[in-house]
Amino acid sequence: MLQTTGRGLYLHIPFCHQRCHFCAFYLEIHRPRAADTFVSSLLTEMRLYGERRPFGEQPLDSIYFGGGTPTTLAPQQLISLLLTAKHIFGLAYDAEVTVEAHPESVTLEGLSQLRDAGFTRISFGAESMDQQELQQVGRPGSVLNTIQVVAAAREAGFIDINLDLMYGLPGQTIDTWAASLRAVSALVPTHLSCYALTIEEGTRLQMAVQQGIVPDPDEVLQNEMEDLAEEMLNQAGYDRYEISNYSRPGYASRHNCLHWTGGQYLGLGPSAQSYVGGRRFGNVSDLVVYNQALDNGALPVEESEQLAPADDLCERIVFGLRMTDGISLADRGPLARPELLRKIEELIADGLLDRRGEQISLTARGRRYADSVAVDLLASLALPEAGVSH
Numbered sequence: 001m002l003q004t005t006g007r008g009l010y011l012h013i014p015f016c017h018q019r020c021h022f023c024a025f026y027l028e029i030h031r032p033r034a035a036d037t038f039v040s041s042l043l044t045e046m047r048l049y050g051e052r053r054p055f056g057e058q059p060l061d062s063i064y065f066g067g068g069t070p071t072t073l074a075p076q077q078l079i080s081l082l083l084t085a086k087h088i089f090g091l092a093y094d095a096e097v098t099v100e101a102h103p104e105s106v107t108l109e110g111l112s113q114l115r116d117a118g119f120t121r122i123s124f125g126a127e128s129m130d131q132q133e134l135q136q137v138g139r140p141g142s143v144l145n146t147i148q149v150v151a152a153a154r155e156a157g158f159i160d161i162n163l164d165l166m167y168g169l170p171g172q173t174i175d176t177w178a179a180s181l182r183a184v185s186a187l188v189p190t191h192l193s194c195y196a197l198t199i200e201e202g203t204r205l206q207m208a209v210q211q212g213i214v215p216d217p218d219e220v221l222q223n224e225m226e227d228l229a230e231e232m233l234n235q236a237g238y239d240r241y242e243i244s245n246y247s248r249p250g251y252a253s254r255h256n257c258l259h260w261t262g263g264q265y266l267g268l269g270p271s272a273q274s275y276v277g278g279r280r281f282g283n284v285s286d287l288v289v290y291n292q293a294l295d296n297g298a299l300p301v302e303e304s305e306q307l308a309p310a311d312d313l314c315e316r317i318v319f320g321l322r323m324t325d326g327i328s329l330a331d332r333g334p335l336a337r338p339e340l341l342r343k344i345e346e347l348i349a350d351g352l353l354d355r356r357g358e359q360i361s362l363t364a365r366g367r368r369y370a371d372s373v374a375v376d377l378l379a380s381l382a383l384p385e386a387g388v389s390h
């Protein structure tokens, strides 16, 4: 699957109403005036890129509003951003347009406005279906919110609905995880993302771990939880199409796939990252500096790097192997290196990779060691490990 699979636009909305204890993302606490200024900067940023036409005349295949919590913005603000993006970049007729939302931050009326304006997919951060577990990590809202908001999204006309879940939460057991999986399956979303909790630098959760208030996540238990998720979700009709993502047939997220299969994406908003024309670049992670740059008619880009073909290849291997389908050797071009093929044979013999025809993918065991498999493959090419990340 080493081919470019489309063009995406990512809009980073850097506001939340409060910070969850585990979260290390760049964000600001939502204030209406700061949000107004930000929306106006983001519209300017779109216009500046519109003059540069990063994707030529080709329309977008996906637009993704992520954050932060995009739905801290009013529906009308989100709609004006979507309409401007459509007008400037063009949108394929079957494009996926996703908005991330906190279950507490939307109403039926707001959801209906978003659906009517062209949002096709909504992604709710459920995280757990156990109220105590949510409280342990400072997550606002309730399990009941999640249940009600999925029903409201359906009533508003959304078919494609994702729920995010986390495992390895403080106090979570294999039984409460199973109960959360059963509870989300009962809501029949089209898509589920399951992420292992990691303790990030500088978070309240890290402080609680350091003070011995909360234990470090238990890796063995998290592995069991990952296996259980695959088993239960498969039984419930979901395919694991990527390490952390499950979907009903036909509902794999285009935005996700674009990232893992070498597609191009333009990221706007503070801290957003882009990959366009073999170049990676990222915006400043500071709302004030971001606004100032755009006020002065300049792009808020902080870092930019044209990837050498070898680095590009390395990233495509690492990201492509996250997909259940893996990568294809059919396009022998850059992958037809004897040293790489030798290493692949070794990893197959070790039970970490599987080969079906020209398709190479991680085995169930390989998925657990995805990072070290990637490091091994890259080492065989004597390439840098720059692309190894989760």
Ligand code: SF4
Binding pocket: 015, 016, 018, 019, 020, 023, 024, 025, 027, 067, 068, 069, 102, 125
């Ligand atoms: S809602 Fe999401 S982005 Fe906001 S603080 Fe919580 S985890 Fe972070």
